[in-house]
Amino acid sequence: MKISCDKNVLLEGINIVQKAVSPKSTMPILEGILLEASDNLKLVGSDLDLGIECYLSAFVEEEGAVVLNARIFGEIVRRLPDDVVYIEVLENYNTNIKCGNTEFNIMGINPIEFPELPKVQKENTIIITQDKLRSMIRQTIFAVGTKESKIILTGSCLELDGNEINMVSVDGYRLALRKEILDSVYEKQSIVIPGKTLNELAKIIKEEEKKISLHISPKHVLFEFDECRIVSRLLEGEFLNYKHIIPKEYQLRVKVKVKPMIEAIERCALIILSDTQKHPIIISIGTDVINISCRTQTGTVYDSLDAETYGSDLQIGFNYKYLLEALKACECEEVYMEFNTSLSPCVIKPIEGDSFTHLILPVRF
Amino acid sequence: MGRKILHCDFNNFFAAIECLYNPEIRDKPVIVGGSQEKRHGIVLAKNYIAKQMGVKTGEAIWQAKRKCPNLIIIEPHYDLYLRFSREAREIYSYYTDRIESFGIDECWLDVTESTRLFGSAERIAYKIKDRIKEELGITVSIGVSFNKIFAKLGSDIKKPDAVTVITEDNFKNILWKLPVEDLLYVGPSTKKKLNKVAIITIGDLANAPLSFLKSQLGKWGETLWYFANGMDNTPVAKLDYESAVKGIGNSMTAPRDLTTDEDVKLLTYVLAESVSERLRKHNLKGKTVQISIRDKDLMYIERQEQLLEHTFISREIATKAYEIFLKSWNWPKPIRSFGVRVTDLVAADTYTQLSLFENKRQKLENIDFCIDKIRKRFGHYAVQRALLLKDEQLNANPVEEHIIHPVSYFQ
Numbered sequence: 001m002k003i004s005c006d007k008n009v010l011l012e013g014i015n016i017v018q019k020a021v022s023p024k025s026t027m028p029i030l031e032g033i034l035l036e037a038s039d040n041l042k043l044v045g046s047d048l049d050l051g052i053e054c055y056l057s058a059f060v061e062e063e064g065a066v067v068l069n070a071r072i073f074g075e076i077v078r079r080l081p082d083d084v085v086y087i088e089v090l091e092n093y094n095t096n097i098k099c100g101n102t103e104f105n106i107m108g109i110n111p112i113e114f115p116e117l118p119k120v121q122k123e124n125t126i127i128i129t130q131d132k133l134r135s136m137i138r139q140t141i142f143a144v145g146t147k148e149s150k151i152i153l154t155g156s157c158l159e160l161d162g163n164e165i166n167m168v169s170v171d172g173y174r175l176a177l178r179k180e181i182l183d184s185v186y187e188k189q190s191i192v193i194p195g196k197t198l199n200e201l202a203k204i205i206k207e208e209e210k211k212i213s214l215h216i217s218p219k220h221v222l223f224e225f226d227e228c229r230i231v232s233r234l235l236e237g238e239f240l241n242y243k244h245i246i247p248k249e250y251q252l253r254v255k256v257k258v259k260p261m262i263e264a265i266e267r268c269a270l271i272i273l274s275d276t277q278k279h280p281i282i283i284s285i286g287t288d289v290i291n292i293s294c295r296t297q298t299g300t301v302y303d304s305l306d307a308e309t310y311g312s313d314l315q316i317g318f319n320y321k322y323l324l325e326a327l328k329a330c331e332c333e334e335v336y337m338e339f340n341t342s343l344s345p346c347v348i349k350p351i352e353g354d355s356f357t358h359l360i361l362p363v364r365f
Numbered sequence: 366m367g368r369k370i371l372h373c374d375f376n377n378f379f380a381a382i383e384c385l386y387n388p389e390i391r392d393k394p395v396i397v398g399g400s401q402e403k404r405h406g407i408v409l410a411k412n413y414i415a416k417q418m419g420v421k422t423g424e425a426i427w428q429a430k431r432k433c434p435n436l437i438i439i440e441p442h443y444d445l446y447l448r449f450s451r452e453a454r455e456i457y458s459y460y461t462d463r464i465e466s467f468g469i470d471e472c473w474l475d476v477t478e479s480t481r482l483f484g485s486a487e488r489i490a491y492k493i494k495d496r497i498k499e500e501l502g503i504t505v506s507i508g509v510s511f512n513k514i515f516a517k518l519g520s521d522i523k524k525p526d527a528v529t530v531i532t533e534d535n536f537k538n539i540l541w542k543l544p545v546e547d548l549l550y551v552g553p554s555t556k557k558k559l560n561k562v563a564i565i566t567i568g569d570l571a572n573a574p575l576s577f578l579k580s581q582l583g584k585w586g587e588t589l590w591y592f593a594n595g596m597d598n599t600p601v602a603k604l605d606y607e608s609a610v611k612g613i614g615n616s617m618t619a620p621r622d623l624t625t626d627e628d629v630k631l632l633t634y635v636l637a638e639s640v641s642e643r644l645r646k647h648n649l650k651g652k653t654v655q656i657s658i659r660d661k662d663l664m665y666i667e668r669q670e671q672l673l674e675h676t677f678i679s680r681e682i683a684t685k686a687y688e689i690f691l692k693s694w695n696w697p698k699p700i701r702s703f704g705v706r707v708t709d710l711v712a713a714d715t716y717t718q719l720s721l722f723e724n725k726r727q728k729l730e731n732i733d734f735c736i737d738k739i740r741k742r743f744g745h746y747a748v749q750r751a752l753l754l755k756d757e758q759l760n761a762n763p764v765e766e767h768i769i770h771p772v773s774y775f776q
Contacts, residue, residue, distance in 0.1 A: 149673055170721065173719070173721070175721075251605040361718065361721065362719055363717065364716065
């Protein structure tokens with residue numbers, strides 16, 4: 001294999017595929033990036049659950065392939081001068097990398113053992129814009145479960161019904177639901193995508209109105225966009241039937257300004273030091289006022305802000321992290337917070353429409 | 366000004382109390398021992414006559430009987446011993462508020478601040494010794510010194526009913542000739558290590574280079590060297606000080622060797638019920654479950670794993686403990702004793718994050734509380750898991766039968 005390629009183009013590609021490479025693996029070949037030169041240059045990274053392919057424009061003098069350790073190859077290219085990079089694979093996969101006055105020779109690995117990415121039939125395809133998908137992920141990913149015991153909840157559920165698409169994350173204590181409208185109508189279906197995949201995907205796709213295609217097969221999903229193909233295993237099993245959890249009615253509705261609320265909660269959280277003791281913040285809602293207080297071994301704090309309230313007074317406790325993450329994910333100026341009792345979930349909704357729903361279970365105190 | 370510390374050690378505590386209550390056996394060899402049927406059959410305490418016959422604390426009852434065929438064996442009465450222990454503390458508290466128990470029959474007293482009221486530390490020691498003999502009818506030996514370690518060594522030097530004073534001037538003469546294993550925390554394995562490098566007495570230890578001990582024993586080497594040189598400044602805890610509980614556990618020597626998974630499962634439930642009952646009693650929840658296994662050749666292992674949530678539900682603890690057991694034991698040998706312990710404790714009822722799934726857990730907690738109430742009213746065996754009916758021998762109640770918990774010198 002013998003190719004030349006612009007340094008920054010190469011680096012961008014490496015940065016993308018590296019997201020699928022685990023730094024430590026039982027198989028050394030999985031700690032590497034596959035470089036495959038034919039018409040252009042293809043980079044591939046994979047950890048068997050998630051695989052990323054990226055096509056770069058490069059001048060291919062001689063076709064071929066090699067696997068290079070992702071960390072070393074990445075660091076080398078990152079620090080090369082901004083110039084054309086020449087890569088040549090010599091005998092025994094010894095690889096020569098040249099750029100400007102710099103020249104490296106590093107050991108490569110035989111690419112024959114590099115696992116092939118799963119083939120996904122392009123029969124069941126959804127098209128969405130990158131910015132929509134990105135915002136759907138960002139507004140729900142924080143509520144993905146982390147417990148190994150409920151594997152299915154370590155992913156987000158993607159639901160299609162007509163031209164509606166929902167993304168839902170639940171970790172047992174809270175739920176984040178995000179709705180979008182698609183340009184076309186699709187068959188009713190739902191899949192569960194691992195949280196890790198979505199996390200990496202959100203970093204790679206851009207805030208642009210460019211299209212991204214999701215090809216869904218029974219076990220895998222393939223994201224195709226720009227010069228990239230991302231294949232991920234799907235989580236198998238029944239996702240939580242979340243719809244009945246979200247209360248339809250409320251006793252108390254509060255119109256809250258998001259930014260002052262976030263700031264007040266962050267101030268209160270300053271005295272919550274212990275992770276194991278999980279001190280709740282106490283939210284007391286009176287007529288047109290929200291009081292936030294907290295008492296821990298460090299001391300006490302008291303804060304209050306104006307709000308429009310509709311309904312009876314209420315006092316309720318929360319894990320501040322859950323409240324904070326939900327409010328931050330709203331990405332708007334004002335929201336409705338809806339309550340029933342001090343032991344039933346709080347629902348956060350937009351003032352208009354139903355593009356998102358956050359649900360948080362309280363802390364009994 | 367050095368400190369004035371007393372260490373009071375009851376002489377043959379259990380045996381002395383039994384002899385006090387049974388005058389007819391006072392002139393015979395007596396031991397207090399666990400029940401042989403349940404195989405707790407070791408010598409817990411002995412009187413002086415039994416001691417003269419060569420009976421040792423800790424040996425099996427049949428061994429003791431062989432040395433002394435007319436031995437009188439008495440089952441222990443822990444509630445009685447606890448009462449004497451409490452009454453002794455009452456007497457101590459007349460002289461100081463700094464009293465720290467070390468097990469049921471030993472106490473440290475810091476009388477540094479009391480000497481103006483009651484005279485020298487030695488005088489206080491004699492007063493305490495005489496009052497205990499007069500008021501409780503049993504004897505103590507007391508060590509008086511300037512630190513806890515030496516006071517403890519001192520109380521062992523003259524027994525029974527005696528006072529030994531260890532000062533900064535005489536400790537080298539009196540204590541340094543004692544064998545090194547007399548020192549607190551020098552057990553059989555440390556002794557072996559020390560003897561191997563020609564450290565036989567406490568004096569040898571004190572005179573060994575610190576760096577050498579560190580290389581032999583690690584951090585312990587340093588601690589022991591300080592102990593041997595009288596450089597111990599651990600304070601005597603205040604009377605009302607209760608050390609924070611770090612873990613709650615129970616272990617049990619089974620009445621017969623355990624040979625099947627089913628046996629262990631049964632015992633796991635017995636122990637987990639007792640552990641979780643104590644967790645609930647102290648209003649605690651734990652997250653880490655630990656099991657300990659001693660096989661019939663006394664080989665000992667410990668394994669632990671974490672639960673997802675803090676809990677005091679007996680079923681969750683038992684299930685986890687049994688799960689750990691299945692992972693860590695493939696029956697190379699029958700099991701002699703088995704233990705379950707819960708650590709990583711937090712206060713139980715403070716705050717509960719409500720969950721979408723856990724409606725079941727609230728119910729399980731309520732069941733356990735309910736069982737506690739029934740047992741409190743009608744006795745431990747009033748309500749039982751069906752599993753435990755399979756083998757009545759294994760179904761003991763460790764809560765009532767083991768009330769004395771070991772303590773650590775380091776708080």
